[in-house]
Amino acid sequence: MRWFGRESSGNVEDRRGFGGGTLAIGGGIGTVIMVVISMLFGVNPLQYLSNVTNKQQEQQVATSTTPEQDNQAKFVSVVLKDTEDVWDEIFQSQYNESYSKPKLVLFTQSIESGCGSASVSSGPFYCPLDSKLYIDLSFYDDLQRRFQAPGDFAMAYVVAHEVGHHIQNLLGTMEKVRGMQEGKSEAEINALSVKLELQADFYAGVWAHHAQKMKKILEPGDIEEALTAANAIGDDLLQKQSQGYVVPDAFTHGTSKQRMFWFKKGYQTGDVNQADTFASNNAGM
Ligand SMILES: [Zn+2]
Numbered sequence: 001m002r003w004f005g006r007e008s009s010g011n012v013e014d015r016r017g018f019g020g021g022t023l024a025i026g027g028g029i030g031t032v033i034m035v036v037i038s039m040l041f042g043v044n045p046l047q048y049l050s051n052v053t054n055k056q057q058e059q060q061v062a063t064s065t066t067p068e069q070d071n072q073a074k075f076v077s078v079v080l081k082d083t084e085d086v087w088d089e090i091f092q093s094q095y096n097e098s099y100s101k102p103k104l105v106l107f108t109q110s111i112e113s114g115c116g117s118a119s120v121s122s123g124p125f126y127c128p129l130d131s132k133l134y135i136d137l138s139f140y141d142d143l144q145r146r147f148q149a150p151g152d153f154a155m156a157y158v159v160a161h162e163v164g165h166h167i168q169n170l171l172g173t174m175e176k177v178r179g180m181q182e183g184k185s186e187a188e189i190n191a192l193s194v195k196l197e198l199q200a201d202f203y204a205g206v207w208a209h210h211a212q213k214m215k216k217i218l219e220p221g222d223i224e225e226a227l228t229a230a231n232a233i234g235d236d237l238l239q240k241q242s243q244g245y246v247v248p249d250a251f252t253h254g255t256s257k258q259r260m261f262w263f264k265k266g267y268q269t270g271d272v273n274q275a276d277t278f279a280s281n282n283a284g285m
Contacts, residue, residue, distance in 0.1 A: 001079075001153045002217050008077035009084055013105045016065050016073070016137070065108070072137045072155070073106055079156045080104050080133075082217060083163045086210040091170075094272055102126075102166040104133045104159075111136075123233075124158055126165035128174055133162040147232035151225030153218075157204055157263070158229065164203030168196065177278075192278075197253040198262045199277040201230060205266020206275075213270070223267060230259040 065073075084101050091099040105111065110119045114130025123142075124135040139158065144150040168174045177196050181189045208226065212218045233253070253259065262277060 001156055001219060001222055002215075003075055003078045003152070006078050006215075007081050008074060009080035009101075009104070011080060011084070011101050011103045012073070012077045013103055013132075014073065015111065016069070016106050016108045069137050072140050075152060076104065076106070076135065076137070076155065076159055079159045080163075082211045082215065083160055083207055085214060086207050087163070087167065089214070090206075090210065090272055100131070100170060102131050102133055102163065104135065107134060107136055108138070109136070124162055126162045126169075128165070128169045131166060131169065133159070133166065135159070135162070143229060143232070147229065149225070149229040149232040151221065151228075153222035153225040154229035156222075157208075157226035160204035160207045161200045163207065164200030165196075167203050168199060173199070194254045194258070195277045198258055199275050201254075201259050202262040202266040202275050202277060203272075205263040205268070206270055206272055208263075208267045209270030226263060226267075227260050230263050231256040233259075 084099070088099040088101075091097055105113070108120070110117060111134055113125075113127045113134055114132065115125075115127035118125060118134060120136045120138055122134075124133070124139055126133050135158075140155050143154050143158070165174070174196065177192050181192050184192070204226070208218070208223070254262075265274065
């Protein structure tokens with residue numbers, strides 16, 4: 001993908017380097033830790049003490065990021081900007097309203113989201129409650145190594161898929177489907193979740209279509225990279241999530257074939273009105 005030197009989004013919250021969760025700091029031992037941290041960072045601890053006593057305060061443990069990850073962070077930020085420009089245009093032309101942009105949170109290891117805690121093993125996800133996308137950049141390496149889906153556009157597809165969930169949130173589709181799922185059997189709930197996921201893939205394809213039209217972002221092989229990723233992270237190949245965390249995007253995603261079908265359909269048509277993965281037979285192809 002042509003991205004170097006292009007404009008990046010102002011909606012990225014870079015919370016990398018704060019891995020390992022948070023330390024809740026109250027009085028007592030917490031205050032001692034706070035003092036040690038203050039000293040390490042060359043701040044007068046007495047300044048803190050008055051503020052900290054009897055108050056819950058959070059202090060995060062910093063780790064460093066690599067230049068390669070910084071590069072990936074820049075890339076993801078440019079992709080986010082491209083999604084903003086494309087969806088803004090679509091929302092204006094199709095729905096006659098402006099596009100409410102999501103925030104993208106970059107994290108390492110684990111994160112507290114509006115939908116609960118998540119770890120790196122969750123993979124990228126979208127939280128409808130705070131309208132934020134959460135991505136740990138180590139997923140970039142996972143794509144290349146674990147899923148054998150190399151190339152920058154594979155990662156762009158992943159970002160565009162999460163933005164697709166944001167679109168569903170804005171259009172009310174997500175809420176509608178949650179309503180439809182109430183009181184249903186697990187199989188029916190899953191089937192509806194799959195359709196939601198495939199629609200996010202479709203929206204990712206729609207984005208690629210318009211981003212190419214607007215900005216000529218594609219290089220030879222890019223669409224193949226996205227399709228390889230869609231193929232590789234389908235349900236039938238995806239590992240189960242680790243337990244103990246709330247993972248909003250841990251639903252079934254559909255088979256590899258279905259995911260590729262819907263991404264391609266979005267890319268070829270560029271037409272948001274053909275997003276009906278919920279029509280009977282559609283998801284099954
Ligand atoms: Zn998803």
